[in-house]
Amino acid sequence: MNGPEIHVEFAPELQVFVPRARQAGSVRAATDGFSSLGHVIESLGVPLTEVGALLVDGREVPFAHVPTAGESVTVRTVTRPQKVPGAPLRFLLDVHLGTLARRLRLLGVDTAYESTDIGDPALATRSAAEQRVLLSRDRGLLRRRELWAGAFVYSTSPEEQLRDVLDRFRPELLPWTRCTACNGLLRKATKDEVADQLKHGTHATYDVFAQCTACGRAYWKGAHHEQLEAIVERALEESRSNG
Template sequence: MRRNNGVARFRFYAELNDFLPVYRRQVSFTYAFQEPVSVKHLIEALGVPHTEVEIILANGRSVDFSYLVQDKDEIAVYPPFTRLDVSPLVVLRPPPPNPPRFVLDNHLGRLARYLRLLGFDTVYLNHDADDARLAQIAHDENRILLTRDRGLLKRSLVVHGYCLRSRDPRRQLTAVLRRYQLHAYIHPWQRCLRCNGRLQPVDKAAILDRLEPKTRLYYHEFQICTDCGQIYWKGSHFNRLEKLVTAVRQKQQLD
């Protein structure tokens, strides 16, 4: 197939500029390429994962990822909008899973615990999963992939994903809640923080042999994970985590 040289003009908006070198941020710039090539390929060649993109305009017309870029095209690329109706435009992907469910890469263990604490179905395999397996899980189980690795999000199997900018787990949690408008889905203490299994009430007598003496004496209400058997009660650890839940809900009211 004959390949022709072309030059297109690109402009990335809002937080998509986080992925660009400084000299390309918040400005229109040209980029040379060889035809034929899809707009998805060029967007990712410029550093932006396709999962971060919600709207693509080619010469003012809404297009999808398969659009073949032409010489002298003007391409505008936008992130998701939470307060703008984009339904008249070309849809780049199906809606995210409802209720929301996630798979996290190997460096987000604390965030996984926080999401499970709030009741979200969250797969976290610690260090047992490479990029290929994470992408496969996201695809096969229709999960949102959360990572700080933009290369992982560029895998074609990944439909829904988000690249976390911060290294701080609390900030990461805030970013995910905002990105996917999750506050209405928060149902704390429904999932095991250790394995993601469902929690259910358990009679104290049934687990008495597993409790420390002081726990037997001072606590009477317990939950147990239906998968791994982890036991939960309202001790000091509960109070610390409940403060996080309260802070999240207060932040929701401010937003």
């Protein structure tokens, strides 16, 4: 686009996507008379999954608005908690977010995860087919048109990733109800039912077990339980404080 310019101001949270806006908070962008404002914003590097209200000279407009020369645009971030229409809130995570996937499952959040790279088109198609919010740090993936819904994961720290997702979407937390390996639902199980998965020390020490109804994996309060309990308690406390 090489036409007349518009002035675009970004919310502080969105300036990470537009390096030249980080100091001034705004940029000037060229218009061509037919590209939508949504297209212009994406061309500047901001995934539309991260954009909330768009204001042109103080009035709210849709992504389809075609900007004209001299307009002043304000780009706000999504409102929190973000409401996802339609299906119950479910997530799909790409191959780079395995730790986040396991922690969401630990909290009982329905979380699909691809442990191998199946490619952007397949991920976006699955998001649409299963009506799952795709979480990713890949901006290109979040721009795919077939995507049902998506969100950028801003941090590389699993702790911060989890905190941000829970704050943004406020999913219902049902800890200890899902398999962290496959996302299946857990049920109570007897020692005899899972005996083939237990080493001698575990068999002798533990009496309370759960088993995944999908993959059959057994669970008990083993050596890492205190660490997992801390993750759960912290998430529940933050959830209560967020109301």
